[in-house]
Amino acid sequence: MNDVVLPVTTAWLVIGIFSCFWVFLGWWLGRANKSLDDYMLAGRNVGLGLAVATAMATWVTSNTTMTAPQLAYQLGLWGMVGYSLGAVGLLLFAPLAERIRTLMPNGYTSGDFIRLRYGTLAWRVFLIISFFYALGWLISLGMAGGILITALSGIPYVYGMTVIVVICTLYTAFGGLRAVIGTDFVQTIIIIVGVVILAVLVIQKVGFEAIHTKLASDHPELLSFLLPAAIMFLFNNLFFGIGEIFHSNVWWSRAFAFAPGKGFKAYLLAGIFWLPIPIVAGFIALAAPAIGINVPSPDMVAPLVAGKLFGLAGALLVFIVVFSALASSLDSLLAATSDLIVKDIYKGHLRGQATDSELRKVALFVIIGLGIFTWLLCLPRLTTLGELLYFTGAFVASTIWPIVIGLLYRRGTGFQAALAMVLGTTIGLYSYFAIGFYVAALVSAGVSFLIMLPAFYAKDTFDWSSLDESKQSKIGNHND
Numbered sequence: 420m421n422d423v424v425l426p427v428t429t430a431w432l433v434i435g436i437f438s439c440f441w442v443f444l445g446w447w448l449g450r451a452n453k454s455l456d457d458y459m460l461a462g463r464n465v466g467l468g469l470a471v472a473t474a475m476a477t478w479v480t481s482n483t484t485m486t487a488p489q490l491a492y493q494l495g496l497w498g499m500v501g502y503s504l505g506a507v508g509l510l511l512f513a514p515l516a517e518r519i520r521t522l523m524p525n526g527y528t529s530g531d532f533i534r535l536r537y538g539t540l541a542w543r544v545f546l547i548i549s550f551f552y553a554l555g556w557l558i559s560l561g562m563a564g565g566i567l568i569t570a571l572s573g574i575p576y577v578y579g580m581t582v583i584v585v586i587c588t589l590y591t592a593f594g595g596l597r598a599v600i601g602t603d604f605v606q607t608i609i610i611i612v613g614v615v616i617l618a619v620l621v622i623q624k625v626g627f628e629a630i631h632t633k634l635a636s637d638h639p640e641l642l643s644f645l646l647p648a649a650i651m652f653l654f655n656n657l658f659f660g661i662g663e664i665f666h667s668n669v670w671w672s673r674a675f676a677f678a679p680g681k682g683f684k685a686y687l688l689a690g691i692f693w694l695p696i697p698i699v700a701g702f703i704a705l706a707a708p709a710i711g712i713n714v715p716s717p718d719m720v721a722p723l724v725a726g727k728l729f730g731l732a733g734a735l736l737v738f739i740v741v742f743s744a745l746a747s748s749l750d751s752l753l754a755a756t757s758d759l760i761v762k763d764i765y766k767g768h769l770r771g772q773a774t775d776s777e778l779r780k781v782a783l784f785v786i787i788g789l790g791i792f793t794w795l796l797c798l799p800r801l802t803t804l805g806e807l808l809y810f811t812g813a814f815v816a817s818t819i820w821p822i823v824i825g826l827l828y829r830r831g832t833g834f835q836a837a838l839a840m841v842l843g844t845t846i847g848l849y850s851y852f853a854i855g856f857y858v859a860a861l862v863s864a865g866v867s868f869l870i871m872l873p874a875f876y877a878k879d880t881f882d883w884s885s886l887d888e889s890k891q892s893k894i895g896n897h898n899d
Contacts, residue, residue: 425571425572425726425731425734425735425738426572426731427572427573427574429572429731429735430568430571430572430574430738431574433735433738433739433742434568434582434742437739437742437743438582438586441586441587441590441602441746442586442589442590442593444590444598444601444602444605445589445590445591445593445594445598445599445601445602445750446590446593446594446598447594448594448597448598448601448602449593449594449595449597449598451597452594452595452597454775454779455775455776455778455779455782457595457597458595458596458597458779458782459527459595459596459672459754459758459761459782460527460596460672460675460676461595461596461597461600461676462597462676463675463676463678464678465600465673465676465677465678465681466678466681467681467684467685468604469600469601469603469604470673470677470678470681470682470684470685471684471685471688471689471692472600472603472604472607473599473600473603473604473607473673473751474509474670474673474685474686474689475607475689475692475693476603476604476606476607476610476743476744476747476748477603477669477673477747477748477751478505478509478664478689478693478748479607479610479693479696479744479747479748480556480559480560480563480744480745480747480748487499487502487696487697487700487701487704488700488701488703488704488720488721488724489704489720489721490502490701491701491702491704491705492704492705492707492720497653498701499697499698499700499701499702499704499705500653500698501653501656501657502656502697502701503694503695503696503697503698504653504656504657504660505656505659505660505663505693505697506660506690506691506693506694507657507660507661507690508660508661508662508663508664508665508690509664509686509687509689509690509693510686510687510690510691511661511664511665512664512665512670512686513682513683513684513685513686513687513690514683515665515674515822515823515826516670516673516674516677516682516683516685516686517674517680517682517683518826518827519532519671519674519675519682519826520674520675520677520679520682521679522826522883522886522887523535523675523886523887523888524679524887525887525888526671526675526886526888527672527675527758527762528668528671528672528758528759528762528763529545529549529666529667529668529671529759529822530542530545530546530549530668530759530762530763530767531762531763531888532671532822532825532826532886533545533821533822533825533836534763534767535885535886535888536825536881536885536886537821537825537831537832537833537836537837538833539833540833540834540837541821541833541834541836541837541840542763544836544837544840544841545666545818545821545840546759546763546764548666548814548815548817548818548840548844549666549667549668549759550756550759551811551814552663552666552667552811552814552815553667553668553752553755553756553759554792554793554796555810555811556748556752556811557749557752557753557756557789557793557796558793558796558797560583560745560748560749560752561580561583561584561749561793561794561796561797562580562797563583563741563745564579564580564582564583564584564742564745565577565578565579565580565581565583565797566579567579567722567737567738567741567742567745568582568738570722570723570726571722571726571734571737571738572734577798580794580797580798581794583742583745583746583749584749584790584793584794584797585790585794586746587745587746587749587750587753587790588753588786588787588789588790588791590602590750591750591753591754591786592783592786592787592790595754595782596672596676596754598750599750599751599754600676602746602747602750603747603750603751605743606743606744606746606747607747609739609740609743610696610740610743610744610747611692611696613736613737613739613740613743614696614699614700614740615699616736617699617703617725617733617736617737617740618699618700618702618703620728620729620733621702621703621706621724621728624728624729625706625709625710625728629709630705630706630708630709632709633708633709634705634708634709654861655809655812655857655858655859655860655861656857656860658812658816658819658860658861658863658864659809659812659815659816659859659860661816661819661864662812662815662816662817662818662819662860662863662864663815665815665818665819665822665823666815666818666819666822667755667815668755668756668758668759669751669752669755671755672754672755672758673685700721703721703724703725704720704721704724706724706728707720707723707724710724710727710728712724712727721737721741722734722737722738722741725737753786753789753790754786756789757782757785757786757789758782760785760789761778761781761782761785762778765778765781765785766778809851809856809857809859809860810851810856810859812847812851812856812859812860812863813843813844813846813847813848813850813851813859813860813862813863814844814847814863815860816843816847816859816860816861816863816864816867817839817840817841817842817843817844817847817863817864817866817867818840818843818867819864819867819868820839820864820867820868820870820871821835821836821839821840821867821871824871824874824875828874828875828879829879829880829881829882829883830874830875830877830878830879830880830881831871831874831877831881832874832877835870835871835873835874836871838870839866839867839868839870839871840867842866842867842870843863843864843866843867843870844863846862846863846866847859847860847862847863847864847866850862850863
């Protein structure tokens with residue numbers, strides 16, 4: 420590749436330094452783990468500073484630092500503005516996080532809530548959706564690592580992807596959620612500082628006027644707020660982001676881990692701080708036409724622009740920022756998905772009498788297994804990051820209304836919730852292939868809402884105390 424600007428030896432040196440640092444930090448933080456709660460939920464007493472940092476860093480994924488530029492490059496202004504609406508999910512989850520902590524003081528996973536609130540059928544449907552989404556997100560993160568390193572240094576995709584997956588798997592396995600949250604704090608600082616520096620340098624080097632003139636001349640549709648596909652993407656991304664956060668155990672595990680009274684403030688502040696990141700990252704991509712850069716794949720536009728404009732320094736900065744963003748999300752997803760497998764599959768379906776000590780050991784092997792499985796699925800690079808990401812939108816958006824209604828109202832049945840998730844996902848997937856990636860989540864959320872709508876007119880029946888499983892005599896006490 421002629422556009423690479425980062426020497427191979429330099430790239431491997433940076434990879435080696437950061438990899439050793441993350442693994443050492445994960446091991447060091449993990450030394451404080453004494454119990455299952457420590458390993459899975461960081462002792463359930465995470466303070467506000469670390470809580471804000473981990474929520475923000477986890478949401479600043481490869482999808483933010485690489486897919487947001489891709490969408491800006493393809494859809495223009497609405498692409499980067501629409502992606503920034505992902506902050507709405509964090510903001511709306513803030514009051515729900517506080518309620519989750521109150522209603523389920525001893526909960527572990529989002530699956531716990533669905534099981535206790537809606538029963539076995541909805542629980543199993545929800546787990547299928549959650550695991551499919553988690554795998555999609557894990558694959559996108561592993562792919563992004565390989566794409567980044569290839570774009571900047573020419574190191575083969577498989578090598579770069581392997582490094583990011585192995586490193587995150589190691590320190591997550593060593594330290595659990597405590598290590599994840601601790602490394603997220605450092606990664607948040609790197610991400611914020613790095614993205615701001617890149618945007619300022621692009622403005623100084625190219626300028627607003629040159630970027631606008633080139634786009635107006637050659638790509639006027641990218642400056643239009645009336646581009647139909649972009650408008651649909653705007654609303655689709657809004658529901659997709661809400662669905663991702665509302666259903667994913669990544670965010671529920673943090674609601675359980677944050678100290679009482681910290682969840683609302685943590686998610687609110689994280690959403691506010693995260694909001695400008697996709698706009699800034701997307702803006703970088705709009706400079707590509709102005710500097711005449713060749714973009715072989717849209718999801719490579721951000722590192723290529725930085726490397727073209729700023730040479731070795733720009734390539735290093737992008738590399739460090741995106742590497743940190745990848746790690747901050749991949750570790751969180753590995754830990755949260757492991758929790759679901761350990762608590763909802765292993766204990767919930769296979770060994771209901773498993774002790775905390777046994778579950779702690781199983782969690783270690785599950786994280787390592789997930790890392791290996793992710794690596795295998797990332798080997799064939801079958802699609803772009805954006806296409807892979809939004810394929811999962813049909814799945815997650817179908818869970819929004821069952822979760823919202825289930826948390827705020829004592830109405831709605833398990834069959835109703837299961838049907839909303841199944842039909843929402845099915846029709847959303849059909850829309851993805853029949854219309855486009857930019858409507859899948861929108862359609863899925865709409866169908867799910869229509870099915871859950873009768874719940875608003877049903878009689879109140881659910882007993883909130885049923886969600887506190889410490890008061891239940893056994894795991895099978897459901898609200899079927």
